[in-house]
Amino acid sequence: MKFTVDRAVLLKALAHVQSVVERRNTIPILANVLLDAAEGRLRLTATDMEIAIVEEVGGIEVAREGRCTAPAATLFEIVRKLPDGVKVELDHKGGDAPLGLRAGRYVTSLTALPVEDFPSMTEGKLPHRFNVGAGLLRDLVDRTRFAISTEETRYYLNGIYLHATEANGTKVLRAVATDGHRLARVEEPLPDGAEGMPGVIVPRKTIAELRKLAEEATDEIEMRLSDTKLQVKVGTVTLTSKLIDGTFPDYERVIPKGNDRVMSVDKTAFAAAVDRVAAISSERSRPVKLSLEKNHLLLTAASPDQGQAQEELDNDTVTYDSTPLEIGFQARYLKDITDQVDGQVEFRFADGSAPTIVQDAAKPEALYVLMPMRV
Known part of the structure; x- marks a missing residue:
């Protein structure tokens, strides 16, 4: 040669x-x-x-x-x-x-x-074929992959669950990821030809490679899949991957219903405040406590070695019209979710110990669930 x-x-x-x-x-x-x-x-x-x-x-x-x-x-x-x-x-x-x-x-x-x-990775039959916009695919991946589990023992959570379903009478392509502490569920209109696709779990490493290819793509991306393999064609590149052989949990069961205590807060102000109060502790798992009253939010964090910090947000940036509430979340998890939001963040609480729903007020097709921590 x-x-x-x-x-x-x-x-x-x-x-x-x-x-x-x-x-x-x-x-x-x-x-x-x-x-x-x-x-x-x-x-x-x-x-x-x-x-x-x-x-x-x-x-x-x-x-x-x-x-x-x-x-x-x-x-x-x-x-x-x-x-x-x-x-x-x-x-x-x-x-x-x-x-x-x-x-x-x-x-x-x-x-x-x-x-x-040199090994040959045979494709096998890939009966389901459809095209998806590069921007749509980037959006699905970007807004869910932060919640992929890294715990190898729960291997069926080590990827994004991609499947076709219905939401409010509309057929959608839905991506879901969870690590047991937070859940991300994002949906986009179902591409033509994807209606009969099986639900598949795309591994974390494949997601990373797919995202890199989608970044360079300007046209639609061709996807072909079976129950066990996924193939993606982006221009002159063909990626073939095995899928995770497992059953993704029934995620709908962990999405709470009836969380009626709603806080709306400016994403930029909230994220900056969380970052500042969390700086008091070097431990990434240290919780930030949210203390809510009418149109007022107090964020506090404490460290046995460093001391404590707090910051207040009032009705310039916070809207809350329910009974007082105290709840704690891991600072990193709050940041991961608010990074997916552009303007107003909506938190829907039940109480201080129940799962909380977080959404972008302008993009209801994206939904996040966050488990609280004891504070």
Whole structure:
């Protein structure tokens, strides 16, 4: 195999595929990217056996068709540090020979593991196919992924639950994530062709890669899926991922009904106040107490080592017209949720120990549930 490619073209493709490679693995070939040059195009493939990313780029000067593997992270770092505008020549003479790289006066060689050892992640049948707007997909991911659980024992919570359902008589595509302490539920109009899709749990790592691809997309993104796999096509990139084999809990049961004590507060003022009072403690799990009276909010936090802090918000920024209430939340959780809101935040309380609903007043299609802490 021998070909020449613009540095910028190769760098962009490597940036896409090398990010799925696990830096620490027990199977050496999984640290490599598969390069396949033929007929004026180059196909790059990387996988960790759970996710595979393939990118195909054209306009390649192929002197000798063929395939080889190369250490993904090292190749990416080398190409990244080459000067702009340089042409990169990659040459592999087959067998146990190293992969030679030449760019201007720079020359190096990289160990090439056997192509035969590189695993193939078969797609299988993907009967459900639909297109989704890149902006819509970014919105679903951004407003839910902060609530994905990192607790490996509850593996079925280690992703976003994506499914088709109905809300107020309208068919929607809904994304849900929870870690048991907070829940995020966001919905968008159901894309054409998605009505019969199964409910699937998309893993955390796949969500991260999908979000990166969606950031660059300007057109619609093609999604194909089955009960066990998801495939996404964004331009010249194809991402195939296994799905989490588990049952997502009945999240509707934990969304409280009848929370009738409503506080509306300006997002910017509230988030800044939470940040300031929480600064008294270095412990991220330290609660911030909300003490509510008519059109008045007092935020307090305390630390055994540092002291305590408080800040008041009044009717310039707070609207509350119910009985007095005291409730505590972890400061980081409050920040994660208010980060999803643009203007007014609505809190719907039942009492000081029951789950609280949080919503963006201007975007009711997004709903968050937050468990209180003892204060």
